[in-house]
Every structure is written in structure tokens, then in C-alpha cells.
Amino acid sequence: MADEIKQEPPANFKVTIDNVTLEVPPGTTILQAARMVGGDVAPPAMCFYTPLKGSGGKCRTCLVEVSKGSEKDPRPMPKLVASCRTTVMDGMEVKNITSERVINARNSVVEFLLINHPLDCPICDQAGECHLQDLSYEHGKEGTRYEFKRRTFKKHNLGKYIQLHMTRCILCYRCVFTADQLTNKRQHGILDRGDHAEIATYIEKSLDNEFIGNVIDVCPVGALTDRTFRFKNRVWFTKPVDAHRDCPNCCGKVTLWERGNEVLRVTARKDPWGEILPAEDGKTGWICNECRFEKKDIKDWVIEGPMKVARHSVIGANHYEVLDLPRETIPEVMGGRAPKLLMNIHSISDVNDPAIDLSKIPGPATGEVFDRKKLTEEKKD
Amino acid sequence: MSSKKLLLENAHIEGIRYYDVYRKNGGYRSVEKALKMSPDEVVEEVKKSGLRGRGGAGFPAGMKWSFIAKPEGVPRHLVCNADESEPGTFKDRYLMEFIPHLLIEGLIVSSYALGSNVTYIYIRGEYAWIPDILEQAIEEAKANGFLGKNILNSGFDCEIYVQRGAGAYICGEETALIESLEGKRGNPRIKPPFPAVKGAWDRPTVVNNVETLAAVAPIINIGGEEYAKIGVGRSTGTKLISACGNINKPGVYEIDMTISVEEFIYSDEWCGGIKNGKRLKACIPGGSSVPILPANLLLKTAKGEPRMMNYESLADGGFATGTMMGSGGFIVLDEDQCVVKHTYTLARFYRHESCGQCSPCREGTGWMEKLLLRLDQGQGKMSDIDLLWDIQSKIEGNTICPLGDAAAWPVAAAIRHFRDEFEWHITNAAEAQTRNFGLAHYADPLPVSEPVAV
Numbered sequence: 001m002a003d004e005i006k007q008e009p010p011a012n013f014k015v016t017i018d019n020v021t022l023e024v025p026p027g028t029t030i031l032q033a034a035r036m037v038g039g040d041v042a043p044p045a046m047c048f049y050t051p052l053k054g055s056g057g058k059c060r061t062c063l064v065e066v067s068k069g070s071e072k073d074p075r076p077m078p079k080l081v082a083s084c085r086t087t088v089m090d091g092m093e094v095k096n097i098t099s100e101r102v103i104n105a106r107n108s109v110v111e112f113l114l115i116n117h118p119l120d121c122p123i124c125d126q127a128g129e130c131h132l133q134d135l136s137y138e139h140g141k142e143g144t145r146y147e148f149k150r151r152t153f154k155k156h157n158l159g160k161y162i163q164l165h166m167t168r169c170i171l172c173y174r175c176v177f178t179a180d181q182l183t184n185k186r187q188h189g190i191l192d193r194g195d196h197a198e199i200a201t202y203i204e205k206s207l208d209n210e211f212i213g214n215v216i217d218v219c220p221v222g223a224l225t226d227r228t229f230r231f232k233n234r235v236w237f238t239k240p241v242d243a244h245r246d247c248p249n250c251c252g253k254v255t256l257w258e259r260g261n262e263v264l265r266v267t268a269r270k271d272p273w274g275e276i277l278p279a280e281d282g283k284t285g286w287i288c289n290e291c292r293f294e295k296k297d298i299k300d301w302v303i304e305g306p307m308k309v310a311r312h313s314v315i316g317a318n319h320y321e322v323l324d325l326p327r328e329t330i331p332e333v334m335g336g337r338a339p340k341l342l343m344n345i346h347s348i349s350d351v352n353d354p355a356i357d358l359s360k361i362p363g364p365a366t367g368e369v370f371d372r373k374k375l376t377e378e379k380k381d
Numbered sequence: 382m383s384s385k386k387l388l389l390e391n392a393h394i395e396g397i398r399y400y401d402v403y404r405k406n407g408g409y410r411s412v413e414k415a416l417k418m419s420p421d422e423v424v425e426e427v428k429k430s431g432l433r434g435r436g437g438a439g440f441p442a443g444m445k446w447s448f449i450a451k452p453e454g455v456p457r458h459l460v461c462n463a464d465e466s467e468p469g470t471f472k473d474r475y476l477m478e479f480i481p482h483l484l485i486e487g488l489i490v491s492s493y494a495l496g497s498n499v500t501y502i503y504i505r506g507e508y509a510w511i512p513d514i515l516e517q518a519i520e521e522a523k524a525n526g527f528l529g530k531n532i533l534n535s536g537f538d539c540e541i542y543v544q545r546g547a548g549a550y551i552c553g554e555e556t557a558l559i560e561s562l563e564g565k566r567g568n569p570r571i572k573p574p575f576p577a578v579k580g581a582w583d584r585p586t587v588v589n590n591v592e593t594l595a596a597v598a599p600i601i602n603i604g605g606e607e608y609a610k611i612g613v614g615r616s617t618g619t620k621l622i623s624a625c626g627n628i629n630k631p632g633v634y635e636i637d638m639t640i641s642v643e644e645f646i647y648s649d650e651w652c653g654g655i656k657n658g659k660r661l662k663a664c665i666p667g668g669s670s671v672p673i674l675p676a677n678l679l680l681k682t683a684k685g686e687p688r689m690m691n692y693e694s695l696a697d698g699g700f701a702t703g704t705m706m707g708s709g710g711f712i713v714l715d716e717d718q719c720v721v722k723h724t725y726t727l728a729r730f731y732r733h734e735s736c737g738q739c740s741p742c743r744e745g746t747g748w749m750e751k752l753l754l755r756l757d758q759g760q761g762k763m764s765d766i767d768l769l770w771d772i773q774s775k776i777e778g779n780t781i782c783p784l785g786d787a788a789a790w791p792v793a794a795a796i797r798h799f800r801d802e803f804e805w806h807i808t809n810a811a812e813a814q815t816r817n818f819g820l821a822h823y824a825d826p827l828p829v830s831e832p833v834a835v
Contacts, residue, residue, distance in 0.1 A: 190566060195735070
């Protein structure tokens with residue numbers, strides 16, 4: 001989408017989002033325009049996914065207020081509109097975070113999304129890169145007003161690579177669109193309706209198509225997970241690097257998630273909004289199952305360098321130059337002096353000696369293990 | 382006072398279901414008349430009649446027709462919405478079952494006006510026996526030259542197909558209906574684009590209710606201006622009301638929108654009063670999704686004027702003290718009915734029928750149902766009432782289609798007008814399980830207590 005925008009210079013529409021005015025080509029949606037502004041002005045989007053045709057409009061987290069329809073018809077829109085599916089008009093004025101109505105609606109949508117969500121982030125593989133987690137961190141309340149049993153489903157294995165944990169699903173339909181548009185025979189979809197609707201395959205069918213693994217990438221929550229990666233590691237402990245290989249089926253441009261020299265996971269490359277990168281030289285950013293699940297050896301790949309990690313992501317902790325360091329406030333308030341440690345924990349504690357390998361001790365460590373006298377004697381021996 | 386009948390005038394005649402009897406009683410005159418006019422003249426006639434959509438929203442049908450896009454070389458479609466699933470509404474079933482040819486006649490005229498050569502009737506799955514009746518009527522019309530190629534030598538071709546739904550309330554929403562008609566899952570589409578521009582198979586499509594389309598036949602017969610003289614103000618023509626609940630004579634009635642609600646309930650010509658000599662407690666005048674009103678506000682508006690059976694008068698006072706004409710499903714509740722239980726039943730319905738596409742409706746309807754069940758079973762808390770109010774206010778207006786609104790309004794209205802009954806269910810939980818709150822002050826003369834703050 002970003003490419004198309006650059007190619008169309010004439011007759012731009014002027015749109016004002018949260019008092020920021022910019023010019024965008026006709027046909028741009030409010031969400032895309034807001035993403036050009038970036039930062040807090042961009043509404044969250046849980047179901048919209050630019051490369052997927054027909055996606056969006058369902059989760060209602062991207063609702064915005066249109067306070068002026070256009071230059072020609074300045075009437076405001078009576079209802080909040082889904083910014084991902086509403087195109088801008090010339091002279092349109094949009095309020096996102098400057099509108100109390102929008103903030104209230106978004107908070108309530110987040111509350112609705114969370115009432116049936118298991119909130120099992122501590123044991124969820126998506127934790128750390130979960131859009132619902134980010135969303136609830138920003139807009140959720142610490143408590144819930146929901147006092148009933150949450151909706152639950154059994155876990156299902158959709159073939160040997162993908163596991164479906166429907167309990168976490170927010171029914172964004174992204175995976176349905178993905179399977180519909182990338183594979184020639186769609187075998188999973190939505191069964192039932194309302195709050196008992198579920199993503200499922202009919203009669204436990206497995207999904208075997210060489211591009212089906214992409215449903216894991218598009219899932220904004222931990223409902224579809226990679227069975228070759230499940231419980232292997234937390235994403236923030238892994239090191240994401242961009243790599244490529246010469247793949248006959250797909251673009252072969254991926255992100256490897258490494259720990260040491262071990263490749264734990266392979267995913268498609270994503271932009272800061274969690275969407276796969278736009279097509280380059282005729283190949284889309286989607287990757288095939290072979291690249292995703294089978295090539296888990298560092299030798300298979302040509303490493304390009306560390307992945308640029310978005311500022312808001314917990315994956316970014318301790319990684320890379322794109323990270324803005326937090327302001328060093330302590331030296332500032334102390335007039336440039338560095339704080340003096342009151343005591344060094346290693347020097348005062350008996351039970352914390354980095355020289356001792358705890359894994360080599362039989363049974364739990366006790367004070368005896370760290371006994372200094374004994375240690376010095378052992379060293380002499 | 383007998384009201385003028387246009388749709389059900391001949392419904393009592395034996396064998397009117399069949400072509401011969403229908404034709405003998407003046408059937409298909411409007412087709413003969415319309416095909417001599419130009420399509421635009423037919424649209425103009427419907428515009429003049431002021432006919433408003435009978436499906437619930439009350440949008441002027443002629444205006445809707447004039448919105449249809451007419452790109453070169455793209456076929457257009459007319460779809461008849463017979464997915465009548467609103468609890469309390471059964472007028473279309475009556476019409477299709479007893480005088481199917483009236484609908485077919487209206488459909489041919491409307492198809493001609495809109496330039497639709499292939500017209501569909503989308504009928505709900507539960508009306509299992511009616512498609513056969515309609516298909517038989519279509520066969521008969523075809524055999525007599527009113528359908529098929531070159532109708533009455535006018536050069537206009539038209540085919541009507543009956544499509545059975547699988548029985549989902551949501552498929553009564555026009556874009557969900559189109560999706561279902563295309564053979565997909567009946568999820569409402571995100572508008573715009575509107576069906577008049579991109580509807581079924583991305584072609585311009587008009588979706589109208591059965592009654593609206595049937596009313597086109599008498600409009601052409603008597604003329605739009607003549608039709609507009611019936612009724613009052615912008616509520617022109619006649620309206621079918623399906624009355625049910627605690628009344629002596631439930632059934633489908635055709636009214637001309639000049640009678641008062643009080644007359645409609647108590648007159649022997651219509652509902653014949655409340656059953657077993659009970660007193661009126663509340664009423665939902667337009668199908669389950671419109672706001673419920675207590676007896677005093679139902680019979681008289683907040684200004685103290687008698688409330689009439691028409692679009693404007695029923696909506697008088699907005700949602701604070703008024704309601705809506707809706708689809709004409711007139712549900713009457715007597716003093717023995719429990720509003721909490723009633724609201725729970727409706728919430729259960731909307732939870733079950735929510736398509737699950739957008740979050741507020743999918744999650745909110747289930748939450749409301751659980752809260753209302755708890756209140757009904759006497760295990761509720763005082764804070765639940767405010768919570769319910771909060772939930773419904775957050776569903777309303779934030780969803781893709783009007784089902785969210787339809788689920789929110791009955792709950793909102795029940796709390797707005799019957800809050801004391803909800804509170805009584807909490808404070809007197811044990812007693813609430815053994816008896817009903819009764820009529821309370823709901824029929825007391827106006828003014829009633831102030832509606833709760835939003």
C-alpha cells in the first residue's frame with residue numbers, strides 16, 4: 001500500500017487527524033493516513049491487515065470520530081466509523097485520541113474483547129508480541145466487571161505445524177482471509193455464530209497447504225501458534241535477525257528468532273504495524289511452510305542483520321540501536337554525580353556467588369554450598 | 382370505524398391463493414398498467430405515494446429506489462426480504478401464505494421499475510412450507526404470461542426465484558441477506574458501499590420487505606397521490622400489524638394509521654382488549670427490537686396527547702418517552718408478565734442470533750444475557766442494573782449492523798421505564814421467584830417518573 005501511495009501524486013486530499021493536517025492520495029483510508037502521522041494518532045487495528053482483501057471493520061478498536069465529513073459536505077458523521085474501512089474525503093477532519101467518545105468506545109471494545117479472553121499471558125506463546133496485550137495495556141482496566149465463566153474451547157492441532165487455541169481467539173477473521181486468499185482450497189473457516197462462533201476445520205481436517213503457515217503470522221493473539229516453536233522460548237529472550245534464502249516457492253525473506261546459534265523460529269518480516277512487508281519484485285512477503293517450519297538450521301540462511309524492532313515492543317528490550325534509551329534521570333537530579341551503591345549484593349550475601357554453577361550441586365543450594373572457608377579450601381585443593 | 386384495506390382486501394376469498402381466483406378479483410391489473418408506463422414513471426408514482434419501508438426502519442421506498450446505480454451493462458437486482466425473524470412479527474408470513482400472488486404482482490411491477498430481470502425472494506428457513514406456495518404462484522404467473530420473457534409484449538423479461546435461508550435472524554439485515562443469497566456465510570457487510578451501488582454479486586441491488594413490495598401493486602392501481610391520502614402525515618397508506626401477546630384476538634390486521642393505540646388494543650374490531658379482563662402493563666409496538674413502553678406512555682405521549690398507530694406518533698418523545706413503529710410486531714404484556722424475564726428472553730434471542738463478527742455485539746449480548754439471567758433468578762446485585770445500562774450504551778452505535786442496536790434498545794428501554802421492577806427483583810429476591818411485580822404504577826396517569834440519566 002505504501003508503494004501505491006508514493007506513485008500517485010496528483011490531486012491529493014487534505015485531511016486533518018487530531019489537528020495534524022496532511023495530504024494523502026484519494027482512496028486512502030483514515031487508518032492509513034493516521035499511520036503516516038504515526039505515534040499515538042494511529043488507531044489500533046486488531047482485524048485489519050493491509051495485504052488481506054476484505055479484512056477490517058470487525059474488531060471496532062479503530063473507531064474514530066469524523067467531526068467534519070468533507071469540504072463539500074461538512075456535516076459530521078453521526079456514528080463513530082471504523083477508520084480501517086473508511087476512505088478520506090477532501091477536507092475531512094478526524095478525531096482519534098482527541099475525542100472522548102472515541103476513547104470511551106475503544107476502552108469498551110477492549111473490555112468486550114477481554115471478557116472471554118483467558119488472560120493466560122504467562123503461559124501464552126504470543127506474550128510479548130501480542131496485539132491484544134498491547135491494547136489492554138494501553139486501554140484496559142486492571143480489574144474486570146465480568147463475573148461469569150469465560151468461554152473455553154479444546155485445543156486443536158491443525159495438522160502437524162499449527163495449533164489452534166480457540167479460547168484466545170478474538171474472531172478477527174484474518175486467518176480466514178489468509179487461508180482464502182493464499183491457498184487454493186480453504187479448509188478452515190468460522191463455524192457457529194455469536195459468542196460461540198469458532199474458527200475450525202470441518203471434522204478435524206488438517207491444513208496442508210504450503211502457505212498455510214502464514215495464518216500464524218496474521219493472528220493478532222495467541223490463538224494460532226507454531227507447533228515447532230511452542231514453549232521453546234519467550235520471544236523477548238530470542239534475538240530476531242533478518243535473513244533470506246533462495247526459495248523456489250516464496251520470497252524467502254524472513255526473520256529468524258535465534259537463541260545462541262540455534263534458530264528457534266522463522267516468521268515473515270513485519271512492519272511496525274505487525275503486517276507483512278509489501279511485495280518486492282513480484283513476490284509477496286508471505287513465506288512458505290518449508291522456510292517457516294523446516295529450515296531451522298543457521299546454515300540454511302544468509303543473515304542480513306538484526307531486525308529493527310518497534311519501540312513499543314517488549315521484544316526490543318536490550319536490543320539494537322533503534323531503541324531509544326530511557327532518560328537517565330538519576331545523574332540528572334544528582335547534578336551529574338553517579339549514584340553510589342549503598343552495598344554490593346555480591347559482597348554481602350553468602351548465597352550469591354556467580355562463580356558457583358548451581359546446576360552442579362546435588363539437591364537445593366544451602367548456605368553450606370556458599371561457605372567461604374570451604375570454597376577457599378576447595379580452590380587450594 | 383372501519384379502516385381501508387388495500388393488501389388484505391381479498392384475503393378472505395376462498396382460493397385467492399390460486400391464479401384464477403386472484404385474477405378474477407382484479408389481480409395483476411397493476412402489472413398491465415405499469416408496463417404501459419415507463420420505469421421512471423413507476424418510481425415516481427411510488428415516490429408520490431410516500432410509501433415507507435415496512436421492514437422496520439421506515440425509509441421511504443421511492444427514495445431508496447432512486448438511489449440505485451445504473452451503470453451500463455451491469456444487471457440490477459431486486460431482492461425481496463422475506464426473512465421475517467423479528468420476534469412478534471408475522472405479517473409477511475400471512476401475506477405470503479394467503480395471497481402470494483399479491484407479492485408476485487408487486488415484485489413484477491417493482492422489478493420493472495428498477496430494471497431487474499432476475500428478482501429473488503429470500504425467505505427464512507423456518508417458513509418451510511411457504512416457498513412451495515410462492516413457487517406455485519410463480520409457476521402460475523409464468524404460465525399466464527406475467528413472468529418470463531417479454532411480459533405482455535412489453536419487451537420486459539423477468540424471472541423470480543425463491544431462495545430459502547437457513548434460519549438466521551441476521552440474514553434479515555440487507556447486506557447479510559445478500560451475502561447469504563450469494564451462498565456465503567450471512568455476515569453483514571461493512572457499509573459503504575451500499576447495496577444500491579454494490580449489492581449481490583457486486584451489482585446494484587435493492588432489498589425491500591415483503592409488505593413494501595406488495596404495497597406497490599395497490600399504489601399503481603389507485604395511483605400514488607390517492608395512496609398518499611390514506612393515513613396521516615408522512616405515514617401514508619396502510620400497514621399490517623401482527624398483534625400478539627395477552628390480547629383477546631391476536632392476528633394480522635391492516636390499519637390505515639389513523640387509529641389510536643388505545644383503540645387498536647381495546648376495540649373489538651382489532652385486538653379486542655386484554656385477555657381474561659387483565660389490565661395492560663406494557664407493550665412493544667414494533668417487534669422485539671423497538672423499545673418497550675409502559676401502559677401510560679403507550680396510550681398517551683409525554684405531552685398528554687393520545688398516541689396514534691403511525692410512524693411519527695409512536696416515535697414521539699424519542700427513546701426517552703417514545704418507541705418506534707418498527708416492523709409492526711405488536712406485543713402486548715398484561716399485568717401478570719415480568720419485565721425482567723421478558724427482557725432476559727429477548728437478550729437470549731439476540732445473543733443467539735448475533736453473527737459474532739464485531740466485538741461489541743458478540744461479547745456484549747452474551748454478557749447482557751448472563752446478567753439478566755442472574756437478575757431474573759434473584760441472584761443479581763444492585764450494581765448489575767447500572768452495568769447493564771453501561772453495556773447496552775457501549776454496544777449501541779458501535780457495531781457494523783443494526784443488530785447491536787436492536788439488542789441494546791430493549792434492555793435500555795426496560796431499565797429506563799421499569800427500573801423499580803429490576804430493583805425489586807434484587808431487594809425482594811425470594812419473593813420475585815414466587816410472584817410478579819404486577820402492574821405497579823405503570824398504568825398510572827402521566828407524568829411518570831423521570832427517565833434515568835444516560
